[in-house]
Amino acid sequence: MTSYLFYPGCSMDASAKSYYDSLMAIHGILDLDLQEIKDWNCCGATEYVGLSLTPAYSLISRNLALASQQANGSHTVVAPCSACYLNLAKADHYMQERPVLGERVNQALAAGGLHYDPGSLAIRHLLDIVVHDIGLETVQSKVTRPLTGLRVAPYLGCMVPRPDYEKRWSDHEHPDELDRLLKALGAEVIDFPLKTHCCGGHMTQIGPSTAFELIRRLIHSADQYKADMMVTVCPMCQMNLDAYQGEMNRYFHTSYKMPIMYFTQLMGLAFGLPAKELGFGLELVSAGAALGRIGVEVPVPEELKARPKKTKKTGLPMPVMPGDEEVNQ
Amino acid sequence: MPNHEEVPLTAPSTDIHAPMKKSGANPNLRFLEEVSAATAGVARLEMCIQCGTCGGSCPVAADMDHTPRMLFAMIRAGMREEALKSNTPWMCVSCYHCVVRCPQDVHITDVMYTLKSMAIRAKLYQDSTAPDFSQTFVDMVENYGRSYELGLATRHYLKHFPLRLPGMAPMGMGMISKKRMSITPRRIDGIEQLRTILARAKELEAVS
Numbered sequence: 001m002t003s004y005l006f007y008p009g010c011s012m013d014a015s016a017k018s019y020y021d022s023l024m025a026i027h028g029i030l031d032l033d034l035q036e037i038k039d040w041n042c043c044g045a046t047e048y049v050g051l052s053l054t055p056a057y058s059l060i061s062r063n064l065a066l067a068s069q070q071a072n073g074s075h076t077v078v079a080p081c082s083a084c085y086l087n088l089a090k091a092d093h094y095m096q097e098r099p100v101l102g103e104r105v106n107q108a109l110a111a112g113g114l115h116y117d118p119g120s121l122a123i124r125h126l127l128d129i130v131v132h133d134i135g136l137e138t139v140q141s142k143v144t145r146p147l148t149g150l151r152v153a154p155y156l157g158c159m160v161p162r163p164d165y166e167k168r169w170s171d172h173e174h175p176d177e178l179d180r181l182l183k184a185l186g187a188e189v190i191d192f193p194l195k196t197h198c199c200g201g202h203m204t205q206i207g208p209s210t211a212f213e214l215i216r217r218l219i220h221s222a223d224q225y226k227a228d229m230m231v232t233v234c235p236m237c238q239m240n241l242d243a244y245q246g247e248m249n250r251y252f253h254t255s256y257k258m259p260i261m262y263f264t265q266l267m268g269l270a271f272g273l274p275a276k277e278l279g280f281g282l283e284l285v286s287a288g289a290a291l292g293r294i295g296v297e298v299p300v301p302e303e304l305k306a307r308p309k310k311t312k313k314t315g316l317p318m319p320v321m322p323g324d325e326e327v328n329q
Numbered sequence: 330m331p332n333h334e335e336v337p338l339t340a341p342s343t344d345i346h347a348p349m350k351k352s353g354a355n356p357n358l359r360f361l362e363e364v365s366a367a368t369a370g371v372a373r374l375e376m377c378i379q380c381g382t383c384g385g386s387c388p389v390a391a392d393m394d395h396t397p398r399m400l401f402a403m404i405r406a407g408m409r410e411e412a413l414k415s416n417t418p419w420m421c422v423s424c425y426h427c428v429v430r431c432p433q434d435v436h437i438t439d440v441m442y443t444l445k446s447m448a449i450r451a452k453l454y455q456d457s458t459a460p461d462f463s464q465t466f467v468d469m470v471e472n473y474g475r476s477y478e479l480g481l482a483t484r485h486y487l488k489h490f491p492l493r494l495p496g497m498a499p500m501g502m503g504m505i506s507k508k509r510m511s512i513t514p515r516r517i518d519g520i521e522q523l524r525t526i527l528a529r530a531k532e533l534e535a536v537s
Contacts, residue, residue: 010475010476010477013475013515014508014509014510015504015509015510016509017508017509039517039518039519040517041470041474041475041517041519041523042470042474042475042476044466044467044470045466045476046423047462047463047466047467048463048466048467048470049369049439049442050418050441050442050445050446050463051445051446051449051460051463051464051467052446052530052531052534053367053368053369053442053443053446053534054530054531054533054534055527055530055531055534057369057530058526058527058529058530059470059523059526059527059530062519062522062523062526090369093370094369094370097370097371098369098370098371101369101370104530104533104534105530107529107533108526108527108529108530108533109526110529111525111526111528111529112519112522112523112525112526112529113522114522114526158422158423158424158425158426159423159425162424162425162426162428162429163425163428163429163438164429172429173426173429197388197424198388198389198422198424198426200422201422201423201424202422202462203389203420203422205462206419206458206459206462206489207392207419207420207458207459208490210389210392210420214388214389214422217388243500243503243504243509244500246499246500247497247500281507282507282508282509284500284503284504284507
């Protein structure tokens with residue numbers, strides 16, 4: 001059993017619960033030992049670096065310092081979230097590229113009794129571990145219920161294949177690792193041209209109309225390729241494409257219903273695990289119809305069962321205020 | 330015979346510390362240096378050849394005041410105020426398309442982060458939405474050690490997009506009822522240690 005230092009990141013507690021649940025459900029089957037870094041903190045997302053350099057990198061590096069303290073034979077940190085992965089990788093990389101930053105970060109860490117030697121840990125994304133360490137042959141050997149007939153759009157987003165300091169991926173813009181993984185599960189994989197385009201990132205918060213356009217492009221393209229669902233490797237991508245899809249539809253007067261699932265959820269399904277252990281049903285754009293076609297029933301979460309069905313899918317009609325569309329100008 | 334003394338074939342000194350000879354010299358010619366020094370890695374901003382690959386690769390270029398290429402020319406020209414007022418860094422979605430395509434390996438995304446922090450310090454960026462979001466996020470992280478999506482999104486939307494809140498309510502309720510947003514944040518055990526580290530980091534940042 002290979003063991004890894006596991007950095008879950010804040011989303012895994014809440015918005016990406018289905019990612020966490022499905023990972024926990026499959027890690028035993030894959031012989032993947034994940035040792036959670038004790039008392040890890042937020043990586044700062046893409047926000048802290050835009051305010052202040054040394055504090056931002058010190059925040060990230062506290063996690064690396066804790067990881068090296070707790071390292072028990074393993075020197076590989078695994079992050080399932082693309083933004084967390086890149087932040088951790090960047091801190092490690094830039095503390096070496098710019099030694100003065102490394103010194104300053106370590107001076108700050110020293111105030112808390114910590115230290116990190118840049119370069120001493122390998123920082124990797126979960127998909128990288130699955131594809132390159134576990135390997136597709138092993139994954140395929142665990143498949144008991146192939147996803148035959150499910151047409152999927154592999155969607156990586158930005159921060160896994162780029163900037164890719166360690167050159168772990170086959171290409172910056174059209175890597176095929178996720179495609180090959182999903183094929184190993186038996187799914188029909190479309191050659192998704194926007195597989196590494198942006199989901200909108202934090203623009204859903206600071207400039208919704210900019211974000212909606214980026215979300216629209218992705219969903220529209222996947223829809224044109226007649227994908228049953230998009231498969232993602234990042235909580236921020238999933239959140240933007242799933243939770244903001246309804247609002248994007250209202251904004252553009254479209255009616256897309258593209259389910260956005262995590263690759264770990266599909267792995268669990270193909271391994272024969274029940275959908276309810278894999279966080280299916282937590283998505284806002286239901287995967288029910290798509291999975292029904294391959295004979296998988298998506299559970300309805302308990303708390304939703306009791307409620308009467310709404311007659312209108314969008315809830316109450318809301319007045320549109322003049323200038324609303326320019327609200328982020 | 331042309332006078333090579335007067336018209337040198339090679340560029341004069343690229344040393345930006347060299348004193349300016351003409352009157353009315355641009356006092357901001359060290360701006361590029363300042364931006365580079367405040368950037369995480371080795372920015373390589375001075376290597377920009379103005380090819381425009383960055384702007385052509387950018388998914389949000391249409392919403393930017395200046396393409397990255399133009400912004401870098403402005404930085405080189407010492408147009409400090411204009412550069413720091415630009416919305417360009419705030420529109421950047423950190424997709425790194427430009428970074429991997431840049432033939433000169435300029436650390437474009439990181440330069441954008443630097444410009445944001447400089448604009449906040451110089452109080453030059455006009456629209457407070459984006460800086461506020463960053464600040465709200467950071468306040469939350471400094472308070473709990475973890476980020477807390479519900480509190481963040483609600484505070485932010487209430488302040489900046491109140492008209493959008495009713496439209497977002499079904500999404501918010503969906504996220505809560507499916508237990509995808511925590512109502513209460515979780516605080517890390519080492520919050521005091523983290524605050525001590527960040528306080529020291531801020532001191533170090535101030536003297537740099």
